[in-house]
Amino acid sequence: MRLHKLKELLEVKGLKCAIITSPASIFYLTGYDYITTDIGNFVALVYCDGIATLIVPLLELYRAQDKVKEIDLVAYSTTLEGEKIIKGSLKDAILNFIKENKIGLDIQNTSSIFYNYFSKFEIIDLSKDISIMRSVKDQEELELIKRAGDITTAAMKIAQDKLTNSEISEKYLAGIIDMTMRTEGAEDYAFPSIVAFAENSAFPHHIPSDKVIKEGQNAVVDIGARYEKYCFDSTRTFLKGENTEIKKIYEIVLQAQLEAIDKVKEGVKASEVDLAARRVIEKAGYGKYFIHSTGHGVGIEVHEYPSISPNSDAELKENMVITIEPGIYLKNKFGIRIEDTVIVTKRKPIVLETTFKYL
Template identity: 55%
Template sequence: MRINKLSNIIEKGCGAIFGSSNIFYFTGYNGAGVLLYCDGVATLLAPLLEENRALETKGVDVKIYYPTKVSEDIQYTSIIDAIEKITSRNSIFADISSLDASTYLRLSSKFELKDISSQISALRSIKDLEELDIIKKSGEITSVAMRIAIDKATEQVNEKQLSGLIDYTMKTEGAEDYAFPSIVASGENSSEPHHIPTDRVIKEGDSVVIDIGAKYQGYCFDSTRTLLVKKFSNDLKKIYEIVLEAQLEAIDAVSDGIKASEIDRIARNVIEKNGFGKYFVHSTGHGVGIDVHESPYISFNSNDVLKKNMVITVEPGIYIKGKYGVRIEDTMIVTSGKPEVLETAYKLL
């Protein structure tokens, strides 16, 4: 329970936390609704269909809303109705980046909104020991699936079959879900960074990008390995070695106090000096936690500074359209020295 951390952001006044990931972070509640924090008192507003789950949440006053009063438990007709009746203030703090357009327009028509999105992101970016343990477990589950996927990739399977096996393995190993739809991209498809698996059968000479992550007790993991199936070309081998060099050099620089943009620069410089700069088409990494992409952001224009106990990825890649692609990614914990890399599978050729 991290509700008390809201007092660091909302010393006086009323705050409305809408983002499901943010609500889960502060309360452990994983469902629809909004968390109100007014003068140190936390109220979880939940829709009727989530009543049973909401009532299991400790440390909060639970109130139920529904458009019609079908039971005595219903206090409000909507979230906006509830906020208006609970607080008499004209302004409220809110995680505006979590609001959809409709909610923002309705809320801003009633209240002056003060954005606390960046403060919440900063809080969530530094993990406590419990969070780190859960992420490590998520990594262990992902590792099992990755190793099985690499073993099976050469057995005349297609991309859909292999991604299905990955998802099945993560579930049987204890994952509640996958952090994102598993990516298996082979041959020319591997040149698409966010490829959706197809019926294409993996064959000799292919580059096979496997990008997967388990979700365990609400926390995500993210890992990518590129498998080069036997009889691959020397050009493909060269690209793999460049990406691996870029990744290892960037990882080596990860430490408390370094700018996230510097990590991106290190990886990008390796790829650029080898003549493939225009083929590195995404940022070098991102934070991982309740969301698979969260603060800090490891990109050339990031203003983030890495801090101890942040969890990040480093994932450079090269993608030659219509031919092949290579991406190698590790999730790691930032420390005051070298990062703790949560390895999923061996990555040297």
């Protein structure tokens, strides 16, 4: 557990009490994982006066008891009460533990309804502080991300082979990718797998269709496994046969990615990494076709702090895990994206590649 980090944060902020409702942050701090359930903001971690209490609905009590051993645990129920069971809603349960007028809250990851429950308190927003806390990974986290990367690599290699040697639809290839990640040990996918052929690849978040790839067309494959709650993210653009224009744009995107990766190290501003990629694409005359940021943090969630974007105020720190993923998207023609997950170090970054990225 990493509750000591929350304790240190509250000391810096001059707070005695905090309520955490983000599934990812609760897992990060306690090891209790309800990330893939639909419970939403119906679980809370209350930390007041140095005591942490995890509050769960009664239907989650047994699983929470199995997962959490070192902190207080209570359940709430609208119909039952008893030892360690509070009758009422989550709000009612939380109010049993708050003795202060000023509380810390992760507002960015709190529903508006839940936020309004506590409007009578003086609320201090801890959103950015918790995001920064989670952005620097410990060795255990790095190993889990690497394992998720190994699983993603296996799926990406299968995708490359299928695209090279067979006629296949976007949906069918996405299914093979997902099956491969599961059979290789993934508990889930970091996000729905993106497989986009030809003109569909100009849509960065395309949903796989029945389209079949043909000679001279490209395929953008953007996938990531989730392993023991940690995510990975990788994109490759493959070319079936020959196409001079696609190769030309691909080389521009690849150069942009390589220059951005070369910028990555501790102490560098995230905006400078984004600028390194953007300059290459703008110089080639395709600046208006690079329509998203250069990357993002990766961890328990596939999109975490820091954003690798023009307006980011983040400074890279050792053991942050980020993506570098420039792209060019030409509507009604094709899109190109190349993405690697990388670990920030004091010097040269560690690039967790999935497959060879030269056409």
